[in-house]
Amino acid sequence: MDRNKAYLAAAAAGIPLLFVLWRSARKPSHPPLPPGPPRDPIIGSVRSFPPNRWYESFSEMQKKYGDLIYFDILGTKMLVINSLGVAKDLMETRGTIHSGRPNDVMNISVMGWGWNFVIAQLGQFHTDCRSILKKAMGQQEMEAHRELIKEEATNLIPELMHFEGDPWEIIQPRIGAVTIRLTYGDSVHQEYGKELAKLNEDTLHLVTSVSVQFWLVNFIPALHYLPDWLPLAFKKVGKEGTALQEKVHYWGWELTEKHHKQGIAGPSIALQYIEEGKNTDVARDALGMAYSAGVDNTASALESFISMMLLYPDVQKKAQAELDRVISPGELPEFRDRDALPYLDASWRESQRFNPSTPLGVPHTASQEDVYKGMYIPKGTILTTNIGYMCRDPTIWDEPDVFRPERWLPSHNPNAHLLPDISFVFGFGRRICPGMFLADEVAFTFAAAILQAYDIVPLVGDTLPKEYVYQDAVIRRPEGMRCRFLPRNPLPSRGEYY
Numbered sequence: 049m050d051r052n053k054a055y056l057a058a059a060a061a062g063i064p065l066l067f068v069l070w071r072s073a074r075k076p077s078h079p080p081l082p083p084g085p086p087r088d089p090i091i092g093s094v095r096s097f098p099p100n101r102w103y104e105s106f107s108e109m110q111k112k113y114g115d116l117i118y119f120d121i122l123g124t125k126m127l128v129i130n131s132l133g134v135a136k137d138l139m140e141t142r143g144t145i146h147s148g149r150p151n152d153v154m155n156i157s158v159m160g161w162g163w164n165f166v167i168a169q170l171g172q173f174h175t176d177c178r179s180i181l182k183k184a185m186g187q188q189e190m191e192a193h194r195e196l197i198k199e200e201a202t203n204l205i206p207e208l209m210h211f212e213g214d215p216w217e218i219i220q221p222r223i224g225a226v227t228i229r230l231t232y233g234d235s236v237h238q239e240y241g242k243e244l245a246k247l248n249e250d251t252l253h254l255v256t257s258v259s260v261q262f263w264l265v266n267f268i269p270a271l272h273y274l275p276d277w278l279p280l281a282f283k284k285v286g287k288e289g290t291a292l293q294e295k296v297h298y299w300g301w302e303l304t305e306k307h308h309k310q311g312i313a314g315p316s317i318a319l320q321y322i323e324e325g326k327n328t329d330v331a332r333d334a335l336g337m338a339y340s341a342g343v344d345n346t347a348s349a350l351e352s353f354i355s356m357m358l359l360y361p362d363v364q365k366k367a368q369a370e371l372d373r374v375i376s377p378g379e380l381p382e383f384r385d386r387d388a389l390p391y392l393d394a395s396w397r398e399s400q401r402f403n404p405s406t407p408l409g410v411p412h413t414a415s416q417e418d419v420y421k422g423m424y425i426p427k428g429t430i431l432t433t434n435i436g437y438m439c440r441d442p443t444i445w446d447e448p449d450v451f452r453p454e455r456w457l458p459s460h461n462p463n464a465h466l467l468p469d470i471s472f473v474f475g476f477g478r479r480i481c482p483g484m485f486l487a488d489e490v491a492f493t494f495a496a497a498i499l500q501a502y503d504i505v506p507l508v509g510d511t512l513p514k515e516y517v518y519q520d521a522v523i524r525r526p527e528g529m530r531c532r533f534l535p536r537n538p539l540p541s542r543g544e545y546y
């Protein structure tokens with residue numbers, strides 16, 4: 049190449065770079081962006097974005113930046129919301145703008161999760177799926193599921209007898225059983241429950257690990273159309289994810305259809321729709337998400353509660369004394385007893401506040417630009433709710449780092465009525481968790497049954513930490529929690545519970 053051509057080539061290569069530099073340096077024509085760490089040209093906030101432990105890192109950064117922290121990672125805009133009031137303003141009052149989901153090409157297009165309404169944009173499909181779950185597990189509908197939940201609590205209690213170790217391995221499958229029986233019926237659970245549970249767990253692990261990794265295809269969607277035989281990591285993971293996703297989508301539903309034809313299907317939400325023959329596709333899609341969206345979350349919340357009872361034996365004793373006063377010996381506490389169990393209710397709320405199982409919620413996106421309190425939120429910004437910080441925000445909670453159920457009781461705290469409803473741990477506005485009443489009822493019923501039947505104590509020789517460290521994951525539970533369950537009274541035989 050002669051010298052002129054070399055200059056020309058260098059200039060041609062440099063022009064786009066100069067353009068990007070000029071764009072990032074020029075004065076913006078919109079109000080200022082929310083506060084955040086300094087951004088470099090082109091790479092933006094890459095150097096200051098925390099590599100892991102996002103919840104803890106964002107909470108630490110709150111001290112410097114306050115309610116909102118703005119990042120720009122190679123053009124992907126992200127806003128962390130640390131304030132409950134701001135989250136409600138943006139996601140409830142301005143919910144038409146801030147209720148989208150990130151355009152996750154890897155999950156939706158490469159792995160085929162287009163039928164997953166958890167990650168779908170607002171629209172008819174999302175509305176239809178939500179109304180299926182609302183009709184099936186809304187607050188008014190829970191009464192119909194009480195017997196099933198009670199049966200599973202009855203199954204749980206003997207399983208914990210003399211159990212030593214991490215109770216996750218007992219409580220998680222029981223919560224899974226509630227979900228599978230509710231969605232696809234008892235016959236499907238009896239025959240295929242273990243395989244369905246494993247399938248959903250494998251899928252959830254893959255999806256959550258994919259969601260927190262960097263995929264070039266999310267930035268350059270056209271890469272998705274490259275031939276499948278190319279040895280690219282995203283193609284390999286995509287193939288594995290597609291196979292799992294298709295099975296989660298159809299299998300439970302098809303098993304219910306099969307059992308329906310054989311005349312052996314037990315009552316379930318799927319069966320209702322199969323019998324009616326209406327809205328079957330959308331019901332199949334909505335129910336396909338129930339296990340992966342709900343089981344680990346609920347089990348984590350219950351495991352956190354058990355860990356708090358272990359760390360705070362005085363709270364455990366008070367809750368047990370209340371149960372002993374209200375529930376007759378040989379009877380299983382039920383959700384309808386909740387009003388008569390204010391201390392247990394307060395302990396459960398306090399446990400959710402202290403350790404919410406999804407401290408960063410599920411990200412929303414802004415479907416159009418917005419200006420909030422003079423700050424500019426660009427279209428497409430990913431909004432992350434730091435629910436974990438909101439649960440310990442000192443402007444809301446007195447001594448937020450103290451585990452104190454009494455704060456919720458008007459008899460102990462004259463300002464208890466001013467505390468926010470703890471249901472914000474289930475998210476916001478049009479995206480608020482549609483399984484929240486089910487989760488609350490299952491976990492509360494199981495917690496009451498466990499405390500009535502057992503003393504939760506450490507393993508012999510174990511020294512308890514002051515607080516458990518939580519896993520660095522989307523759905524979090526205490527790391528290395530171990531305990532024993534010592535029967536408080538002789539356990540009633542199964543028949544005596546009914």
Ligand code: HEM
Binds near residue numbers: 165473475478487488
């Ligand atoms: C303690 C247990 C649970 C917690 C802490 C929890 C928390 C959450 C949170 C924070 C969100 C995101 C809300 C938002 O985007 O603002 C969510 C969404 C969702 N949850 Fe739950 N959840 C739990 C149990 C369940 C259960 C039992 C089910 C179903 C059976 C369920 C199904 C869903 C679905 C389908 C969505 C997506 C809603 C949408 O995008 O419109 N969750 N949940």
